[in-house]
Amino acid sequence: MFVSEGRASILHADLDSFYASVEQRDDPTLRGRPVIVGGGVVLAASYEAKAYGVRTAMSGGQARRLCPAAVVVPPRMTAYGLASDAVFDVFRDITPLVEPISVDEAFLDVTGLRRLSGEPLQIGAALREQVRERVGLPITVGIARTKFLAKVASQLAKPDGLLLVPPDRELAFLHPLAVRRLWGVGPKTADKLQAHGVQTVAQVAELSESTLTSLVGRAMGAQLFALSRNIDRRRVSTTRHRRSVGAQRALGRRRYPPTELDAVVIGLIDRITRRMRAANRTGRTVVLRLRFDDFTRVTRSHTLPGATASTAPLLAAARGLVAAAAPLIAERGLTLIGFAVSNIDRGGAQQLELPLGGPGPDLLDIDAAVDRVRARYGNSALTRGVLVGRDTGLEVPHLPD
Numbered sequence: 001m002f003v004s005e006g007r008a009s010i011l012h013a014d015l016d017s018f019y020a021s022v023e024q025r026d027d028p029t030l031r032g033r034p035v036i037v038g039g040g041v042v043l044a045a046s047y048e049a050k051a052y053g054v055r056t057a058m059s060g061g062q063a064r065r066l067c068p069a070a071v072v073v074p075p076r077m078t079a080y081g082l083a084s085d086a087v088f089d090v091f092r093d094i095t096p097l098v099e100p101i102s103v104d105e106a107f108l109d110v111t112g113l114r115r116l117s118g119e120p121l122q123i124g125a126a127l128r129e130q131v132r133e134r135v136g137l138p139i140t141v142g143i144a145r146t147k148f149l150a151k152v153a154s155q156l157a158k159p160d161g162l163l164l165v166p167p168d169r170e171l172a173f174l175h176p177l178a179v180r181r182l183w184g185v186g187p188k189t190a191d192k193l194q195a196h197g198v199q200t201v202a203q204v205a206e207l208s209e210s211t212l213t214s215l216v217g218r219a220m221g222a223q224l225f226a227l228s229r230n231i232d233r234r235r236v237s238t239t240r241h242r243r244s245v246g247a248q249r250a251l252g253r254r255r256y257p258p259t260e261l262d263a264v265v266i267g268l269i270d271r272i273t274r275r276m277r278a279a280n281r282t283g284r285t286v287v288l289r290l291r292f293d294d295f296t297r298v299t300r301s302h303t304l305p306g307a308t309a310s311t312a313p314l315l316a317a318a319r320g321l322v323a324a325a326a327p328l329i330a331e332r333g334l335t336l337i338g339f340a341v342s343n344i345d346r347g348g349a350q351q352l353e354l355p356l357g358g359p360g361p362d363l364l365d366i367d368a369a370v371d372r373v374r375a376r377y378g379n380s381a382l383t384r385g386v387l388v389g390r391d392t393g394l395e396v397p398h399l400p401d
Contacts, residue, residue: 006145006167007111007120007145007167008120008143008144008145008150008164008165008166008167009109009110009111009120009143009145010107010108010109010110010143010144010145010146010147010150010236011107011108011109011110011120011123011124011127011141011142011143011150012105012106012107012141012142012143012144012147012150012151012153012154013091013105013106013107013108013127013131013139013140013141013154014104014105014139014140014141014142014151014154014155014158015087015104015105015131015137015138015139015140016047016137016138016139016140016158016159016160017044017045017046017047017050017159018044018080018083018084018103018104018137019037019043019044019075019080020035020036020037020044020045020046020049021046021137021138022076022079022080022083022137023035023037023046023073023076024046025136025137026079027073030046030071030073032048033046033048033069033070033071034046034048034049034051034052034054034067034069034070034071035048035049035070035071035073036049036054036060036063036064036067036070036071036072036073037072037073037074037075038060038072038074038075039060039072039074040059040060040250040252041057041058041059041060041250041252042054042055042056042057042058042059042060042063043056043075044056045063045070047159049063049067049070052066052067052070053066053067054066054067054070057250059252059253060072080103081103083135083137084103084104086134086135087104087131087135087137087139088100088106089134090127090130090131090134090135091106091108091127093130094108094110094113094117094123094126094127094130095108095109095110095113096238097109097110097111097236097238098236098238099236099237099238107147107150107236108127108236109235109236110123120143120164121143121162121164124141124143124162124164125162127139127141128140128141128160128162138159138160139160140154140157140158140159140160140161140162141154141157141161141162141163142154142155142156142157142163142164142165143162143163143164143165144164144165144170145165145167145170145230146230146232146234147232147234147235147236148183148227148230148232149165149170149173149174149230149232150165151183152165152174152177152181153165153173155181170230171205171229171230174201174228174230175200175201175202175205175228176200176201176202177200177201178190178199178200178201179193179194179198179199179200179201179203179204181201182201182204182223182224182227182228183223183227184220184223184224185224189216189220192215192216193215193216196215198215201228202228204224204225204228205228205229207225208225209221209222209225212224212225243342243344244283244287244340244341244342244344245272245275245276245279245281245283245340245341245344246272246287246338246339246340246341247268247271247272247338247339247340248268248289248336248337248338248339249264249267249268249336249337249338250335250336251264251334251335251336251337252335253293253333253335255333256334258326261322261329261334261337262319262322264337265315265318265319265322265337265339266315266384268318268337268338268339269311269314269315269318269339270311270315270384272314272339272340272341273309273310273311273314273315273341273367274371274374276309276341277309277367277368277371278371281309281344281345282307282308282309282344282345283307283308283309283314283341283342283343283344283345284303284304284305284306284307284308284342284343285301285302285303285304285341285342285343286301286302286303286304286314286317286318286321286339286340286341287299287300287301287339287340287341287342288300288301288318288321288322288325288337288338288339289336289337289338289339289340290325290328290329290334290336290337290338291334291335291336291337292328292329292332292333292334292335293332293333293334293335294332294333295335296332298325298328300321300324300325301321301342302317302320302321303343304317307343307345309367310363310364310367311363311367312363313363314341318339322337
């Protein structure tokens, strides 16, 4: 058993059904009704829709069959981005120790704020009230001594709830829960554990680390051994940097001809490299992620000789990865494609090359010129010819790069 000294002063704040809640906030006629954001694929569902079994990433057709009374609305990414910014303003008004996890959730450390702001439970209640008053959205807050347990508490308190786990009740709270509540335990790991009669966190905690390693591998075994005892020494970090910059697109189940798929690739890489240059980031490794009709996934990568944020070399690498995966795509169908550029240099260092082939256009200068036009007139003001008239997909809100 491990219960360290200390108080429950880490908050995990998580907006409830974020996109759908923004829609219900902005259109009073949607309040209390099942709302689905997105058409072909469900991007978000209100709790009223979730009660019918509608889930994120489900096909729109399946969602409408489950909930015929649902109101389907198109996504408004700009509105969601503004709402996220406003919520994070509330977080930072409460404490400077904020670690963003995504556009709709964060960890906050309120250690040392008792004299100024009260006990953590009072701070959590005040946070929820301020988000409701200033932004008009429901938010759930979990409070615990560790980040892991604070997140578990917020999951169990949803929707629109507040839950504190006292340090002297941590294992009593944690151990009755299903193994899926442990970070990193997905369906496959849960099946492996359940095949050996392990269904609860308490049963995981009864096993030695060596036994867990034999069941689920070294890294996952060590993680489960620690988390089942609430051993989590990670602190809230305000200097967390993105390890990669990526974008993806759901394709549905129709077959994309090579020219159409290439246009999707161009749009995604163009979006990624624009973000990289705006954040003064360069990267060396292009990672391709594919999801097939049978929901299986594969990942492929290619590392360039030097770091860059120029669109042309990263696009060439991305096209090469897709070409190599073409037989798999043809055989198994493709429902999602995504790219990420990793091996990030946060200082924007870029290896320059001598123009051995003779004088030619400077790709960096071309990219910079395109960026300046888009910054002044909007992203749609200048686009590649192959993308004109095509749906380039949604550009979802994201944390700063």
